[in-house]
Amino acid sequence: MDRTDDSLIALRRILRATELYGRDLARDAGLTAVQLRVLQIVAERGSCHPSDVASQMGVSQATISVLIKKLVSYGLIARQISATDRRQVDLSITSAGREKVAVAPDALQQKYVAQFEGLPEWEQAMVVSVLERVAGMLDAGDIDAAPVLAVGEITRHNGAGQGAPTSERERSADVPEDQADQRKAS
Amino acid sequence: MDRTDDSLIALRRILRATELYGRDLARDAGLTAVQLRVLQIVAERGSCHPSDVASQMGVSQATISVLIKKLVSYGLIARQISATDRRQVDLSITSAGREKVAVAPDALQQKYVAQFEGLPEWEQAMVVSVLERVAGMLDAGDIDAAPVLAVGEITRHNGAGQGAPTSERERSADVPEDQADQRKAS
DNA sequence: CACCATAGTTCAAGTTGCAAAGTAATTTTC
DNA sequence: GAAAATTACTTTGCAACTTGAACTATGGTG
Numbered sequence: 001m002d003r004t005d006d007s008l009i010a011l012r013r014i015l016r017a018t019e020l021y022g023r024d025l026a027r028d029a030g031l032t033a034v035q036l037r038v039l040q041i042v043a044e045r046g047s048c049h050p051s052d053v054a055s056q057m058g059v060s061q062a063t064i065s066v067l068i069k070k071l072v073s074y075g076l077i078a079r080q081i082s083a084t085d086r087r088q089v090d091l092s093i094t095s096a097g098r099e100k101v102a103v104a105p106d107a108l109q110q111k112y113v114a115q116f117e118g119l120p121e122w123e124q125a126m127v128v129s130v131l132e133r134v135a136g137m138l139d140a141g142d143i144d145a146a147p148v149l150a151v152g153e154i155t156r157h158n159g160a161g162q163g164a165p166t167s168e169r170e171r172s173a174d175v176p177e178d179q180a181d182q183r184k185a186s
Numbered sequence: 187m188d189r190t191d192d193s194l195i196a197l198r199r200i201l202r203a204t205e206l207y208g209r210d211l212a213r214d215a216g217l218t219a220v221q222l223r224v225l226q227i228v229a230e231r232g233s234c235h236p237s238d239v240a241s242q243m244g245v246s247q248a249t250i251s252v253l254i255k256k257l258v259s260y261g262l263i264a265r266q267i268s269a270t271d272r273r274q275v276d277l278s279i280t281s282a283g284r285e286k287v288a289v290a291p292d293a294l295q296q297k298y299v300a301q302f303e304g305l306p307e308w309e310q311a312m313v314v315s316v317l318e319r320v321a322g323m324l325d326a327g328d329i330d331a332a333p334v335l336a337v338g339e340i341t342r343h344n345g346a347g348q349g350a351p352t353s354e355r356e357r358s359a360d361v362p363e364d365q366a367d368q369r370k371a372s
Numbered sequence: 373c374a375c376c377a378t379a380g381t382t383c384a385a386g387t388t389g390c391a392a393a394g395t396a397a398t399t400t401t402c
Numbered sequence: 403g404a405a406a407a408t409t410a411c412t413t414t415g416c417a418a419c420t421t422g423a424a425c426t427a428t429g430g431t432g
Binding site: 003004006007008010011013014015016017018019020021058111112113115116117124125126127128130131132133134135137138139 | 189190192193194196197199200201202203204205206207209244298299301302303310311312313314316317318319320321323324325
């Protein structure tokens with residue numbers, strides 16, 4: 001069954017390449033990989049709650065809470081208590097956040113899209129079909145709440161940009177106290 | 187509609203499913219995902235050096251050093267100074283380690299292999315072919331010794347000078363404290 | 373109102389990751 | 403053949419990620 005091995009190896013190469021590249025890309029934006037992912041999710045959804053992000057990323061609420069706090073302190077996303085249910089928090093991306101996302105496009109898109117679009121039609125169709133089949137084999141059963149990622153645009157077509165990655169990573173950060181925490185504290 | 191989007195969505199489903207599933211699996215084995223990965227690599231290679239593992243995983247030697255120390259303290263892998271070059275360390279998996287790996291099969295294997303092997307030959311071939319094609323698009327053709335990837339960017343201070351030399355330093359007898367017990371992850 | 377559930381936050385502790393500095397062995401250079 | 407450079411690895415200090423547990427605030431029920 002060499003074929004099984006071959007397919008596993010290829011799959012692992014895909015995972016590895018994505019992970020490593022994603023790390024670099026986030027770094028260039030002055031964020032960590034996880035922070036960038038949160039930002040991308042919020043950007044995609046427009047408005048959502050921390051728990052949505054947590055479930056999509058597969059991490060706990062506690063984790064998201066910390067990440068959001070950080071991103072808020074960077075001024076990349078904003079928090080607002082929901083009008084309908086004051087336990088909930090509505091997240092939204094700020095213009096600064098949108099800019100970041102534009103500068104650091106998705107890891108897959110950056111490397112993959114151009115090549116994919118260069119394939120002949122029939123091959124594109126085959127790739128899509130196989131990937132969907134494989135995805136189905138892997139996630140069967142836990143499709144989870146997330147309606148998958150809407151993905152879609154996000155500045156794809158760009159191709160340009162990226163000329164000057166704003167990287168200012170070390171921003172002492174932290175100690176933002178509450179600010180923006182309109183809930184307790186009062 | 188956009189085949190590109192379809193393929194990206196599928197790809198992301200694959201990444202997500204794998205990541206989440208791998209985490210659970212490692213947890214069941216009483217290890218973290220990264221620790222399990224190191225163990226699997228050592229198990230696969232039979233015998234190798236820390237730098238090999240580092241380069242395969244895309245992390246620095248320092249990181250691997252810490253992970254190996256932990257796994258050694260758990261009794262899952264063993265260290266031995268190379269006979270030919272005493273700077274090098276030969277890693278090998280212990281029987282306890284082999285057992286762990288067997289109990290927690292590769293993250294992908296568990297869910298995927300059975301289904302893959304149930305596919306007709308021609309479809310298997312197609313899957314392999316497509317996955318390899320996609321992997322090629324993503325990892326710029328090569329893993330270790332990456333010739334960088336052009337694509338205009340990057341600041342990638344790669345790090346990991348890896349190579350394959352040896353080193354020494356005593357084995358065992360080290361690891362002061364450290365309790366070989368590992369949290370247990372509810 | 374008492375009670376439980378839900379949404380988030382905070383805290384303590386463990387893990388990952390890296391650069392920089394350090395150690396030891398091997399190879400190169402003069 | 404000893405200093406100098408290289409290689410392989412370990413340590414250390416720091417920043418970030420992650421989570422369980424405990425806590426706050428709010429919403430819903432009986």
